Amino acid sequence: MSPSGFRLAGGVLAAGTVAGAALATYAACEARAYTVRRVTVPVLPPDHAPLRVLHVSDMHLTPGQTRKRDFVRSLAALDPDLVINTGDNLSHMRAVPFALDAFAPLMERPGVFVLGSNDYFDPGMRNPLKYLLPDDGVRHIDRAQLPWGELVEGFTDAGWLDLSNRGGRLRVNGEEIAFAGLDDPHITRDELDSVGAAPLDADLRLGVVHAPYLRALDRFADQGYDAIIAGHTHGGQVCLPWHGALTTNCDLEPARAKGLHRHPADSLPGDPGSSWLHVSAGLGTNPYVRFRVACRPETTLLTLVAR
Known part of the structure; x- marks a missing residue:
């Protein structure tokens, strides 16, 4: 040359x-530009007052992430009526007390939660590009178990409802809310038969799950739940400007990787067997590769209003 x-x-x-x-x-x-999104969901019965629901997901906390912890603590200033936590709170063997400290101001409010795979198992070092490839079905459940029982105990001691393959009810600001939840479908801990028909005597019926696999969304919608709340996708985490997510790390299509949508995707409000779906892009990443592209970490304040 x-x-x-x-x-x-x-x-x-x-x-x-x-x-x-x-x-x-x-x-x-x-990956550190923590953001609050605001979304309005027309899901309450006519003439009911708005309800403020804070959706927090995928914190993936390690002990040294003080800025993230401070951000979560600050969310109590949004004055939510209800907190919904859709899992993947942990990313370290010693993270539980730090996670509970982060959520402490929010645990003074009514709340419900489910867990994700990263609450159960140490995340480990992964090739970040693998998320852009088709799912090969491999799940890292051979990793060391995290002390998730301590996390559950901390939440339930504060009065939050554990919705892992079970239902529950809360009365919030005069609204009777019926919940159904599933454990994480990503690692096949979901028991679909645990989701029965949505109670007709409730003002609002919500399905809660970590990973928005279609089988879980279909079950909630078929059983008559008004809205489904999920996380897991990180909004795609690495997105293209003007295009959006390349992947969801589950069988949900990338067009619904984050934000408010309908399920099924082509359904309209009022259609039988359909629901609103909110998927959070979450607050975290794998602790070893803390990168996000065109997809800021987020939590969402959902304002539920009358249909």
């Missing part, structure tokens, strides 16, 4: 290195 060719190749390599470093810096900053 001629000297000019070497100089050109060197320039391209240098430019690529700078661009790669810039992208990595941006992605690391994006």
